[in-house]
Amino acid sequence: MMTASLNEYVIISALLFMIGFFGVLLRRNTLVVFMSLELMLIASTLALVAFSRFNSTMDGNIFVFFILTVAAAEVAVGLAIIVALYRRRRTVQLDELNSLKH
Amino acid sequence: MTPVTLALVVLLAPLVSAALIALFLRRRGGLASAVSLAAALAVAVAGLALALGGDAYRFTASAVWLQLGTFSLSLGIKFDDLAALMLSVVGIVGVCVHVFSLGYMREDAAKARYFGGLSIFMFSMLGIVFADNLFMMFIFWELVGFSSWLLINHWHERAAPAAASKKAFIANRVGDFGFLLGIVMCYWANGTVNLDELAAGNNVYSTLIPLLLFCGAVGKSAQLPLQVWLPDAMEGPTPVSALIHAATMVAAGIYMLCRINVLMVPDALTVIMWTGVATALYAALCAIVQSDIKKVLAYSTLSQLGYMVAAFGLGSLEVAHGDHSHLVATGVGAAMFHLTTHAFFKALMFLGSGSVIHGCHHEQDIFKMGGLAKKMPVTFVTFTLGVAAIIGFPLLAGFFSKDAILYLAFAKNQVVFALLALTAVLTALYMVRLWKLTFLGTPRSDAAAHAHEGGLSLTAPLIVLAVLTVLGGYTGLYPNVFSGVFALIPIAHGADHTIVLLTSVGVMTLGAVVALALYAPAASDSLRQKSPGLFGALTALQFSFDHGYDYYVAKVQQRFALFLNFLEQIFLAGLIVRGLAGIVGLVGLGTRALHVGRVNVYVYWFLAGVVILWIYASEIF
Amino acid sequence: MAPYLFFFFATFTVLCAVGVIVNKNAVNAAFCLVLCLVGVAGLFVQLDAYFLAFILLLVYAGAVVALFLFIIMLLDVQGRQTAGFSGITTFSALMAFALLLTGLGTIAVKGHLDAPRLNRLAAEGAHLKPYAQQLFTTYLLPVQIIGFLLLIAMLGVIVLSRKHEAAEAAP
Numbered sequence: 001m002m003t004a005s006l007n008e009y010v011i012i013s014a015l016l017f018m019i020g021f022f023g024v025l026l027r028r029n030t031l032v033v034f035m036s037l038e039l040m041l042i043a044s045t046l047a048l049v050a051f052s053r054f055n056s057t058m059d060g061n062i063f064v065f066f067i068l069t070v071a072a073a074e075v076a077v078g079l080a081i082i083v084a085l086y087r088r089r090r091t092v093q094l095d096e097l098n099s100l101k102h
Numbered sequence: 103m104t105p106v107t108l109a110l111v112v113l114l115a116p117l118v119s120a121a122l123i124a125l126f127l128r129r130r131g132g133l134a135s136a137v138s139l140a141a142a143l144a145v146a147v148a149g150l151a152l153a154l155g156g157d158a159y160r161f162t163a164s165a166v167w168l169q170l171g172t173f174s175l176s177l178g179i180k181f182d183d184l185a186a187l188m189l190s191v192v193g194i195v196g197v198c199v200h201v202f203s204l205g206y207m208r209e210d211a212a213k214a215r216y217f218g219g220l221s222i223f224m225f226s227m228l229g230i231v232f233a234d235n236l237f238m239m240f241i242f243w244e245l246v247g248f249s250s251w252l253l254i255n256h257w258h259e260r261a262a263p264a265a266a267s268k269k270a271f272i273a274n275r276v277g278d279f280g281f282l283l284g285i286v287m288c289y290w291a292n293g294t295v296n297l298d299e300l301a302a303g304n305n306v307y308s309t310l311i312p313l314l315l316f317c318g319a320v321g322k323s324a325q326l327p328l329q330v331w332l333p334d335a336m337e338g339p340t341p342v343s344a345l346i347h348a349a350t351m352v353a354a355g356i357y358m359l360c361r362i363n364v365l366m367v368p369d370a371l372t373v374i375m376w377t378g379v380a381t382a383l384y385a386a387l388c389a390i391v392q393s394d395i396k397k398v399l400a401y402s403t404l405s406q407l408g409y410m411v412a413a414f415g416l417g418s419l420e421v422a423h424g425d426h427s428h429l430v431a432t433g434v435g436a437a438m439f440h441l442t443t444h445a446f447f448k449a450l451m452f453l454g455s456g457s458v459i460h461g462c463h464h465e466q467d468i469f470k471m472g473g474l475a476k477k478m479p480v481t482f483v484t485f486t487l488g489v490a491a492i493i494g495f496p497l498l499a500g501f502f503s504k505d506a507i508l509y510l511a512f513a514k515n516q517v518v519f520a521l522l523a524l525t526a527v528l529t530a531l532y533m534v535r536l537w538k539l540t541f542l543g544t545p546r547s548d549a550a551a552h553a554h555e556g557g558l559s560l561t562a563p564l565i566v567l568a569v570l571t572v573l574g575g576y577t578g579l580y581p582n583v584f585s586g587v588f589a590l591i592p593i594a595h596g597a598d599h600t601i602v603l604l605t606s607v608g609v610m611t612l613g614a615v616v617a618l619a620l621y622a623p624a625a626s627d628s629l630r631q632k633s634p635g636l637f638g639a640l641t642a643l644q645f646s647f648d649h650g651y652d653y654y655v656a657k658v659q660q661r662f663a664l665f666l667n668f669l670e671q672i673f674l675a676g677l678i679v680r681g682l683a684g685i686v687g688l689v690g691l692g693t694r695a696l697h698v699g700r701v702n703v704y705v706y707w708f709l710a711g712v713v714i715l716w717i718y719a720s721e722i723f
Numbered sequence: 724m725a726p727y728l729f730f731f732f733a734t735f736t737v738l739c740a741v742g743v744i745v746n747k748n749a750v751n752a753a754f755c756l757v758l759c760l761v762g763v764a765g766l767f768v769q770l771d772a773y774f775l776a777f778i779l780l781l782v783y784a785g786a787v788v789a790l791f792l793f794i795i796m797l798l799d800v801q802g803r804q805t806a807g808f809s810g811i812t813t814f815s816a817l818m819a820f821a822l823l824l825t826g827l828g829t830i831a832v833k834g835h836l837d838a839p840r841l842n843r844l845a846a847e848g849a850h851l852k853p854y855a856q857q858l859f860t861t862y863l864l865p866v867q868i869i870g871f872l873l874l875i876a877m878l879g880v881i882v883l884s885r886k887h888e889a890a891e892a893a894p
Contacts, residue, residue, distance in 0.1 A: 004729040008729070016759075022820075024705055025709065026812060031791065031795055032749055042763055052848065054844065056847055057847060058847050058853050061847070065778075066869055069872070071787060073875075075787050076790065076877070077876050079794045080884055092798060094700060097699075099699060101697065101698055709819055716822065
């Protein structure tokens, strides 16, 4: 078995990112879309930590902190919006949330 | 009072009068007439004081009005002998016309507007007289055109005066366009339009500049081809015709030509001369077949203006003084001399005709007059003096000025001399015809039968002008103060003098005798009865210009305008304006289509952006 | 042992990620996300970032995903019969997949991310001290700003919820 080198970590990170992107693209439930978004963030943290490890620096690790915090804040606000939207529209399906259509 | 102050009084008194009348005295006709008369008197008195004051009262003064970078427009007064002479003429004739108007317009309802118009006209005319640069002259030129429009349009309730005033204004405007082009070209070529600076002589001499400036005179002094407005302008009240369309405004063109004499070149002078000759001959031919007393006088004015322009065009002469000779600007001298004498006798005749019209209760057809010699003696005598002057009866004013022009023509261009002599025959013909039909014989209508002399306000100006007509030709009588102009008058000597004298007396006699013999005091035109062909031809000649202009405007210009309109609708309005708007609309539609409302679609656009970025970053292209 | 662990955790993470996006039930998707996070934490441990792994589980899995679950339960979303994907969706999905393959292939074949072997490099993030050192010196300003961000987010959530209540409460 090969030892894991930086290449492999980056590949995994890319894979996770793409899977998250597919989720955003293809899912219709707003909450699942949001979760896929989180997946993309996780992928980027993985890449950061991998690079940080293989370059012997702390910067990537520290950055993960910030990403974490920002993700938390974003989730909070986003879910508040979704809840508010649900109360008005009684739905969280994306194709029914299209009142901004021209 | 200093000369400058006097000049400002002269210039601004009528303006103040006009302002007062326009603002406060619109309904107070009597008071308005008094104010206007006071202004005219002020102009006359102050003007004569300035003019007769001699060299001490000759000055130039100016003030800068607009300064735009290197270009500056100044308003100033150039008061030399030429301006002094013109000022005297304008002042005297102005007062006479104002006094006459008191009587003539007594029952008119819009008297205040009339006198306001007279005042603003005086102001504008004096502005032209005083102007020391061409821009200022142009400003007052336009103002004079406006005043003329206002006064011709006095009885605007009727269609004819309204149309006539518009025609006058438009014809003048066409001439003024050329005038303005000439001024701009002069400024461009010489860097200045100040008359004194131009006179210093370092000018670019081109044929185009004086010809363009002459366009202004063609419009204002009604030369061919823009003479069409002057006969129609007779729709205005008679005193207006006397003041504006006989003595002063139409003379402004001649005055302007004399002012820009320094810019003239021989080619331009030739064109000017032939224009004047053509106008004189044409107008004389048309005058023979007129039946309205004022129209005869209008064509007569046209003809005399042609004389003046021709005289100017004839240019300078080498005059011998002892054993050396030098160039004298005889064109200027002859033209201005004739302008002065013409102002007197033409104003006299117009006011006389006004008296006749007033006496005959606004009857203007000479075939309905007759026998007025006994009914209106003062008018008859003064009018006779005027007629005699214009046909060149010896010893009267017109004789001397006409002889000067004939001598000048004889000395410079024999063909022109012959044509002017022929015109003199015609002048005598139609003037004597007018005189005979109006005053002699028996009354041919009730109005003429009950004619009576007007009051003092109508006759006094006639007498004053008659005196000037008799005495105005004797340049020796004028104080030396006009020597700047009168020294330029060509004086014939020896054999030339005899030839010219004989010619002028001869043509006068010929024309007068023919007229007296031909025209019987009948109710219709004898010429029409005896040779209708000739009569018809002359009438057609009279209307030829009007028909030509009609055809041009209706057929040529209108079609061109419609064609341009079509182009504009398609290209400018359609393609460019609406096209641009359409493009903006399309862009809006396009961007609007992007707003689908579904989040997925927006994500697709992200994806597309990523793809593009990737392609760009991978540097495939 | 280490390579096996890496392989195991990597596969596990990817499979759970796929599970997140495939699951029709939102609750199942959330649980898959938790498992995914566990996998990533494991990968972090492989990279000697123990503290981060712990924090990830605590904060992300413990707080964020829990919040997700609360909301899913609150909204009581039923798994619905979803209509098939439209044409453009399929097309973009295929396009994205192609891109992914290209990218991954490029990295795999051409990626010269040369790095020495792990045991030769110092593991900076293995201990707590470097984190504290960096956070409170070099990265102090971002920390403060993050604090503000959290404050704003909190205020925003309160406002968003309250506004709606006020509108609802109005008679």
